Amino acid sequence: MSQDAAKRKAAEAALAYVQPGEVLGVGTGSTVNHFIDLLAERQLDVPGVVSSSNASTERLKKTGIPVLDLNNTGTLSVYVDGADEADKHLHLIKGGGGALTREKIVAAASRSFVCIVDESKLVGVLGKFPLPVEVIPMARSYVGRELTRLGGRPELRAGFTTDNGNLILDVHGLDIVDPVGLEAQINGIAGVVCVGLFASRPADVLIVGASSGTRVLKAD
Numbered sequence: 073m074s075q076d077a078a079k080r081k082a083a084e085a086a087l088a089y090v091q092p093g094e095v096l097g098v099g100t101g102s103t104v105n106h107f108i109d110l111l112a113e114r115q116l117d118v119p120g121v122v123s124s125s126n127a128s129t130e131r132l133k134k135t136g137i138p139v140l141d142l143n144n145t146g147t148l149s150v151y152v153d154g155a156d157e158a159d160k161h162l163h164l165i166k167g168g169g170g171a172l173t174r175e176k177i178v179a180a181a182s183r184s185f186v187c188i189v190d191e192s193k194l195v196g197v198l199g200k201f202p203l204p205v206e207v208i209p210m211a212r213s214y215v216g217r218e219l220t221r222l223g224g225r226p227e228l229r230a231g232f233t234t235d236n237g238n239l240i241l242d243v244h245g246l247d248i249v250d251p252v253g254l255e256a257q258i259n260g261i262a263g264v265v266c267v268g269l270f271a272s273r274p275a276d277v278l279i280v281g282a283s284s285g286t287r288v289l290k291a292d
């Protein structure tokens with residue numbers, strides 16, 4: 073089974089978590105694109121969706137599913153999103169697509185976070201995938217020096233601006249043994265908008281698509 077087919081399998085399994093008649097949140101990326109397409113194909117009873125990025129908003133609009141403002145929806149029943157890495161505690165690295173800040177907001181505003189990945193994303197220790205950090209442009213160099221002090225090798229994502237008008241530093245070389253602590257530490261650096269570690273609010277359900285079948289992991 074190709075990686076893309078495994079992503080679609082995970083996305084398909086996430087349809088079971090959609091609450092009929094309730095607004096849901098959706099993330100960003102190729103796995104979520106399958107989920108958006110499936111939502112439209114299966115014509116589920118979804119009155120609207122809160123989107124985590126301009127890219128997902130565009131795709132949702134093409135399907136005809138209404139895109140709603142989080143300020144008008146209140147708490148969402150479920151948020152469905154992909155990840156770049158996930159561990160068995162359902163801690164995640166996200167932000168490969170650069171949408172980490174809005175993703176973290178929508179996840180925080182949702183009762184349940186269902187994460188959908190193919191099996192290549194499941195790791196023992198987070199950090200092989202460079203950790204994305206969204207920064208205010210004027211703080212780029214300062215934040216870079218602070219991230220180096222923490223043991224990482226930050227690299228500016230070339231030619232990329234987030235939907236919020238900021239920059240991304242991708243931090244290489246981190247062995248993330250304490251995801252909750254590192255998330256708090258990086259969020260505490262002046263000029264950091266958001267770090268792509270989702271550990272203080274991990275996923276509640278992790279759906280792993282694989283050739284051997286789809287596995288569902290729950291938070292311990």
Ligand code: 5RP
Pocket residue numbers: 099100101102103104153154155156165166167168169170171172175
């Ligand atoms: C975007 C993300 C995505 O969820 C992550 O990059 C995974 O993407 P894909 O589903 O394409 O593998 O965090 O900011």
